[in-house]
Amino acid sequence: MTPFSLWLAAGAILITAEVLTGELTLASLSMGCFAAALFAWLGFEQIIQVPVAATVSLAATLWMAPWLRRHFAPPRTPSPSEALLGSHAEVCNALTPGQYGTVKLNGVLWQAESVAAAAVGTQVLVLKVEGARLQVLPLELLNEPNPAPSEGP
Numbered sequence: 001m002t003p004f005s006l007w008l009a010a011g012a013i014l015i016t017a018e019v020l021t022g023e024l025t026l027a028s029l030s031m032g033c034f035a036a037a038l039f040a041w042l043g044f045e046q047i048i049q050v051p052v053a054a055t056v057s058l059a060a061t062l063w064m065a066p067w068l069r070r071h072f073a074p075p076r077t078p079s080p081s082e083a084l085l086g087s088h089a090e091v092c093n094a095l096t097p098g099q100y101g102t103v104k105l106n107g108v109l110w111q112a113e114s115v116a117a118a119a120v121g122t123q124v125l126v127l128k129v130e131g132a133r134l135q136v137l138p139l140e141l142l143n144e145p146n147p148a149p150s151e152g153p
Contacts, residue, residue, distance in 0.1 A: 003046055007037035007053070028064055032057030081129040089136060091122045103136060112136045 001009075011033030018026035036053035044052075087105055095101035095118040103112040103124060112134040118124055125142065128135035 002040070003049060004037050004040040007033050007040055007049065011037060024064060024068065025061065028060035029057050031060040084126050084129050084134070087126045088139065089124050089126060089134070091118045091120055091124060094119055095122075095124070095136070095138075100133070103134060105134070110134045114138065116141055 011030045014026045014030035014033060018024070018030060032053040032055075035056040036049040039049050039052050040046075084105065089103040089105035089110070089112070091101060091112075092104050092109060093102040095103075095112060095114040095116075097115055097117065098113075100111050100113050101118070103110050105126065111132060112124070114124065114136050116138055118136070118138040123139045124136035125139055126134050127137055
């Protein structure tokens with residue numbers, strides 16, 4: 001068999017195995033074999049064909065994995081604590097800066113702390129989850145307009 005036929009057969013075997021396994025490493029190797037087959041068909045010696053096969057296989061592997069991940073990977077599911085970020089809760093026990101109070105979030109009571117005071121019944125925004133404690137901010141602080149800058153004398 002000629003080198004062209006060998007490279008072509010190797011590429012065909014690898015692509016067939018790829019179809020059976022679906023792992024995509026074999027597809028990269030088959031691309032390298034097909035590239036080497038092209039170089040063999042063009043008349044290049046085996047000393048050139050082997051590095052071509054290796055280079056194309058490596059390049060295909062390095063290119064294909066990120067491309068496939070970007071286009072076909074399922075969207076990342078946030079962890080349960082990440083899913084709470086940005087949620088609104090209601091203050092059950094008043095919050096004062098530096099002390100813990102209680103808020104109700106999705107029907108569950110949480111220990112919470114805030115940088116600003118919040119009375120019972122106030123709606124707060126969840127900023128951070130630290131174990132079983134929430135860092136919150138009263139929504140009324142987010143809705144306040146920014147004060148106009150004072151002009152100097």
